[in-house]
Amino acid sequence: MRPDLISRASDLRAQREPFVLATVVRAQRPTSAKAGDAALILADGTLDGFVGGTCAADTVRSQSLRLLASGESTLLRISPSPSVSAPVEEGSVTVANPCLSGGALDIFLEAMIPPPLVHVLGDAPVARALVALGGPLGYSVTATRDPGAPIPPDAVAVVVASHGHDEEPVLAAALRAGVPYVALVASRRRGAAVLSSLDVPGLDVPGAAARVRSPAGLDIGARTAPEVALSILAEVVASRPRAAAPPPVVPPSASLLPVLE
Numbered sequence: 001m002r003p004d005l006i007s008r009a010s011d012l013r014a015q016r017e018p019f020v021l022a023t024v025v026r027a028q029r030p031t032s033a034k035a036g037d038a039a040l041i042l043a044d045g046t047l048d049g050f051v052g053g054t055c056a057a058d059t060v061r062s063q064s065l066r067l068l069a070s071g072e073s074t075l076l077r078i079s080p081s082p083s084v085s086a087p088v089e090e091g092s093v094t095v096a097n098p099c100l101s102g103g104a105l106d107i108f109l110e111a112m113i114p115p116p117l118v119h120v121l122g123d124a125p126v127a128r129a130l131v132a133l134g135g136p137l138g139y140s141v142t143a144t145r146d147p148g149a150p151i152p153p154d155a156v157a158v159v160v161a162s163h164g165h166d167e168e169p170v171l172a173a174a175l176r177a178g179v180p181y182v183a184l185v186a187s188r189r190r191g192a193a194v195l196s197s198l199d200v201p202g203l204d205v206p207g208a209a210a211r212v213r214s215p216a217g218l219d220i221g222a223r224t225a226p227e228v229a230l231s232i233l234a235e236v237v238a239s240r241p242r243a244a245a246p247p248p249v250v251p252p253s254a255s256l257l258p259v260l261e
Contacts, residue, residue: 005038005049009112016114016140016154018043020064022051023108025075031056031103043068051107052078055097060107063093067111079104115140117152118236119179121170122161125225126185126232130159133229139236157181157236159216164190172200175208181239183216183232191215 012019020041024033032053039049039057041064051060056078063076075092080103118134120127120143127143134141142152147166151158151173158174160167160183167184171194174182184191191214198209217231218238 002038002049005040008040008048012040012042013112013114016117016152018068018111018113020067021110021112022049022060022064022076023110024051024105025108026104026106028104031105033105041065041068052105056105056107059095059097060109063095064109064111067109068113071111071113073108073110076107076109077104078107114154116156116236116240117142117154118157118159118233119151119155119174120144120159120161121147121149121166122163122185124161124163124185126228127159127161129226129229130161130232133226133233137233137237139233151177151179153177155179156240157183159183159185159232161185161216167194168198171198171209171212175200175211181236182212183235184212184214185216185228185232186214188215 009019009021022039022041024035024037027034033051033056037050037052039047039051039060041047041061043065045061045065047057047061051057059078060076063074067074077092077094078097079094080097116139118130118139118141120130120141122143123145131141131143145162147162147170151170155174155177156179158170158179158181160170163185167186171182171184184194186194195209195212195214198212200208213235216235217228218235220227220231220234222228222231
């Protein structure tokens with residue numbers, strides 16, 4: 001891969017920008033691309049690099065945008081005339097592209113999606129345990145003691161674990177931002193008192209404070225700070241949207257079979 005693409009990919013990861021890395025793994029002549037050519041495809045459709053001519057690039061772009069929505073990766077096979085009898089292979093997509101000048105391309109499309117972000121207020125043991133446990137579970141956990149720190153726009157969860165310090169402003173900001181999971185680490189009694197006085201200016205939604213999970217986490221009988229952190233991350237996982245089941249795959253020949261009454 002070109003050094004500038006490597007540097008660009010590193011910058012995109014640091015900025016938590018999703019992208020697809022497209023790498024040509026096989027090129028059957030005649031094609032303008034060769035094995036090892038690569039490109040980065042951004043969410044706005046920008047293609048930086050080279051994976052073939054205009055027709056191949058357009059196919060890579062459209063397939064990459066689909067993968068950015070699903071978070072999956074695939075092997076893209078581009079052929080001028082794919083066989084209708086070729087078996088459907090799991091993890092690959094075959095696309096007919098008559099623009100190709102007789103050759104074929106296999107391009108691996110790897111979706112680079114930033115890990116889900118959990119924003120934590122506090123430096124208490126629970127906050128530190130969230131940071132320690134989040135990484136192995138595939139989450140990026142950022143902890144701050146600054147209540148004025150902006151909530152990242154792509155945060156999937158905000159957890160307030162500051163033990164009574166500056167709780168209401170951060171909870172209100174998280175609710176206004178529409179963060180999917182908002183939690184307060186507190187006893188049941190203190191949490192109820194905090195939420196009863198919670199004012200969320202600018203959010204005209206009755207009962208908005210009811211969205212705050214308090215006590216935070218699933219009831220697993222947690223006693224220690226790491227156990228509480230584990231229960232919170234388990235609740236974050238349990239509350240994420242479920243992916244819709246994919247439609248069943250129907251073999252191409254099925255439509256030619258007679259219907260038996």
